[in-house]
Amino acid sequence: MxxxxxxxxxxxxxxxxxxxxxxxxxxxxxxxxxxxxxxxxxxxxxxxxxxxxxxxxxxxxxxxxxxxxxxxxxxxxxxxxxxxxxxxxxxxxxxxxxxxxxRTPNIPHKAIPIGKDEDENIELKKVGNLPHFNFEPKAHWDLAKTLDILDFERAAKIAASRFVIYKGLGARLERALINFMIDLHVEKHGYEELLLPYIVNGASMTASGQFPKFKDDAFALQDKRDLYLNPTAEVPAINLFRDEILKAEDLPKHYAAFTTAFRQESGSAGRDTRGIIRLHQFNKVELIKFVKPEDSYEALEAMLADSEAVLKALNLPYRVIELCSGDIGFTMAKTYDIEVYLPSYETYREIGSISNAEDYQARRGNMRFKRDTDSKAEYIHTLNGSGLAVGRTVVAIMENYQLEDGSIVVPEVLRPYMKTDIIN
RNA sequence: GGAGGAAUACCCAAGUCUGGCUGAAGGGAUCGGUCUUGAAAACCGACAGGGCGUGUGAGCGUCGCGGGGGUUCGAAUCCCUCUUCCUCCGCCA
Known part of the structure; x- marks a missing residue:
């Protein structure tokens, strides 16, 4: 606000x-x-x-x-x-x-590119080498079918379309990535791990900026307590200190949280209908920071580096995009997107997003801190980023690490978690 | 699901029956001071915080006793409602 x-x-x-x-x-x-x-x-x-x-x-x-x-x-x-x-x-x-x-969004940071939509975003850098295949690379849903690690039909029977069942080593890959990402951020990047509620109330949705504007995208529970399925860990995590005044020495706070996210995707009917790029339910490791105002842009760069570290460790080719004024999120002043290369699309697809909300969410949620016992309470700055979207990382690994026979090489860093070096 | 109890400032806690001199006693913690070689103890002093409005400013006004609403000239205190926590019973991973 x-x-x-x-x-x-x-x-x-x-x-x-x-x-x-x-x-x-x-x-x-x-x-x-x-x-x-x-x-x-x-x-x-x-x-x-x-x-x-x-x-x-x-x-x-x-x-x-x-x-x-x-x-x-x-x-x-x-x-x-x-x-x-x-x-x-x-x-x-x-x-x-x-x-x-x-319903008024945050003011874009003065240094971000002015532009009307995603076409005017700026590519900051490309990292990693694109894979070379001396065969026709398959899309992840085709690979999954041969390997029998994803089941869309039965998921639709049990729940609805845009749900999936992971099977066997597919399920293990998803779980391995979650553990790998959390371990990396906690052990190497100094974040504190959180396990958060998967259900949040309307006040939390409002403070983080989902409501009132994006109410249609939430799954509302039939419960008189005004409850919704968590659409991203950003919501429960940002609300940790709602209506609180922190001490200066409490800051900064850095959290890494795995949650399952639930979204209606009501505006995306017909888009990405195949595979696991866009589902109603997906897993994500999220990074959240609460910092003093003067530290927030440094914290943003550090968070970007922490997200990138996941892709670097997995040896996946990606690029970093700076979003223009017409494309940044409602609550955000500045946003970087990380896009991973997907051979089946022959292009880069979003796998993470790292943003600084400055004091916008803090104001909505009344989150403040005091520099001294008798100084005035100031709004803190909040940041959040992906660390990363797990399902899309599975897609990236499947497609980039595929062999001609349809089996998938397990990235080095995941082998201790996977207990195998190949999925076949 | 059933039966009770509770929520007061950083923490503990009185006040609530019997509405007004309580814009909230007392204690602890904290901060400042005296004493001391230093510290502890003792003693003295300070100590709602915050929102809103107004003013160049010191300040002034308003709101404020879990949240919201009501009764009243006036509410921590009476009424309604919601939330959270505790105890017991039942059920349960």
Missing amino acids: LDIKMIRENTAEVIKKLNTRGDDFSYLYDVVKKDEKRREIIQKIDQLKAKRNEISKKVGKYKREGKDVSDILASIEDQKTKITTLQETLEGLDTFIQQQLL
Whole structure:
């Protein structure tokens, strides 16, 4: 959430910056106008309340002294309705302003490329060598069929389309990757491991930025407690310190969390219908950082390096993309995407995304820290990134490590976890 | 699922029956000081935090006793509702 005071003072500039996302944010002029009205009403209400408090005190005093209070009571007869009416107006304004702020995205960082969509993203670097096959490489779903390690038909029978069953060494590969990634981030990169709830409430979805705008993409539970299936570990993890004030020495906090993520993919009907690129349920290792404002961009670069380390260790070719203003996520000021090379697509596909939300999520979730016991609480900065999407890593390994006979070489670092060097 | 109990400032805890002098006693912790070669102890002093509004500022106003709502001139205190935690019973990986 953006700071209303900041919007108030720099309305035109804020709108101009937000517009680089490709939408029209001029409705903020109206929000500022409503905010002005709101402050006027608060002043009136506070004055009336001050008077009321004064009188009530007097009533108490008089009663104790046994004096008559009926005159005083008569004199404030209409105060109550005045306050009530003003308060109703205020509530309406508050709700309106809050709604508008909640659906307003973060301001893109000033240094990111301006562009309208993904075509204007910038490729920062390519790492690793593309595989050379002296045969026609197969897509992962074809490889999986021969190896009998993925079952889409029965998953659809049990659940629905866009679900999968991993079998045998396929299941083990997924599990091996989860363990490898977590171990790497915990042992080598200094993150603390978390196992989080797979169900989150509406307040958590709002704080992290999923709600209200992306409500359709969540699986809502039929439960009166306003619960949803976790769409990404970012949601439960970012909410760890919601409505808390941390001490300066508590920061930074670095967490690595494995979760299963659930998404409706309602806007992607018909896309990536084959294979395990896009499912309703998938596994992901997520990196989350809570840092002091002045440290967040350094932390972003470090997190990118930590994500890249996974691909480097697996020896998979990838590239890093800097997203342009029109393509960055709703809550984010700056985002890098990591894309892995997939032979069957003959192109790079997203396998991870590393972003700095600055204080946007902290403001939504009221997450702050104090530099000293008597200094003012400041909003922390939050970052999150993939470390990586596990299913898509399975795809990348299958396709890049395939042999002519359809068997798959297990990457060196996974062999201790896989207890085999080949899947066949 | 059933029956009870609880939630007060960093922590513990009084106040709630009987609404007003409680914008919240007391203790601990913490911070500052006295004493001491130094430390401990003892003693003295400080100690809601935060949101909102307003003001150049010191400040002032408002909200605030788990969250939300209500009654009242006035609510920590009365009423409704939600949440969380605890105890016992039942069921259960």
